């Protein structure tokens with residue numbers, strides 16, 4: 396289908412984008428890679444009167460190390476994450492997950508900012524951001540503020556973004572040296588959103604799990620941090636009993652939609668399996 400009519404604006408700075416969004420009001424939406432927004436517009440599920448294209452703002456791109464944190468500009472594409480040596484060495488789980496998003500064409504255009512700001516439970520990056528303890532920088536008419544990813548998601552397509560605000564960067568604390576990681580994603584075919592997915596970042600000491608965080612994708616209307624599941628494996632050697640406990644604790648907080656990807660019980664069951672596999676693979680990688 397063809398989108399409805401809209402005005403197109405291409406500001407050159409964050410300040411100009413914020414002014415435009417403020418003056419155009421609720422009719423306006425930021426445009427990043429367009430790989431979620433444009434399909435929604437073609438289906439007429441979104442009908443913004445104006446698009447404020449962020450591609451002209453040079454300062455929104457790039458990956459920078461700042462002490463023990465990595466700052467990623469909102470307009471950095473999935474392809475650029477995959478090509479980055481910094482991400483490969485510091486945050487390899489981002490590359491593992493980015494490679495499982497859609498296909499190369501989508502990854503060339505789709506941005507980290509669009510992926511995390513979109514609020515679609517099927518997006519892969521938000522659960523990773525919860526797992527990694529990321530924070531989002533939001534800039535708007537009232538100034539700039541930092542919101543933890545864990546406080547950002549309020550419901551499907553509902554986030555902490557206020558009208559007129561733009562997410563300008565994502566900041567991720569470096570995981571401990573020697574950490575293990577894994578992103579396990581079950582999908583019906585290449586290019587599909589997750590039927591269920593789990594992210595794990597952990598450290599091991601003396602053959603036992605010393606720290607652990609587990610995030611879940613598309614198993615609730617928001618991404619989830621599975622805190623009880625992570626606690627179930629800390630201090631254990633990831634024996635069969637503790638893996639089973641972790642999967643059960645994760646399943647207990649899942650409430651996926653029943654849709655073409657399967658009924659609720661199936662999606663919860665495979666969600667538990669994704670948690671188990673991600674834990675095992677992360678532990679295997681930990682040094």
Ligand SMILES: Cc1cc2nc3c(=O)[nH]c(=O)nc-3n(C[C@H](O)[C@H](O)[C@H](O)COP(=O)(O)OP(=O)(O)OC[C@H]3O[C@@H](n4cnc5c(N)ncnc54)[C@H](O)[C@@H]3O)c2cc1C
Pocket residue numbers: 424425426427428429430431432433434449469495496497498501504505506507508509510512513517518519520556560561562563586587588589
């Ligand atoms: C065939 C196909 C398969 C896909 N499969 C997957 C998948 O498996 N996993 C996955 O995670 N994604 C998938 N996607 C979605 C893709 O990753 C999108 O690129 C991503 O969801 C949105 O990023 P974007 O840069 O394209 O944002 P856009 O589509 O431009 O924007 C998305 C929304 O976020 C808002 N927005 C964008 N940037 C900002 C910002 N900086 N500040 C505030 N608001 C902003 C927009 O206004 C809009 O509401 C798929 C897309 C397609 C077309």
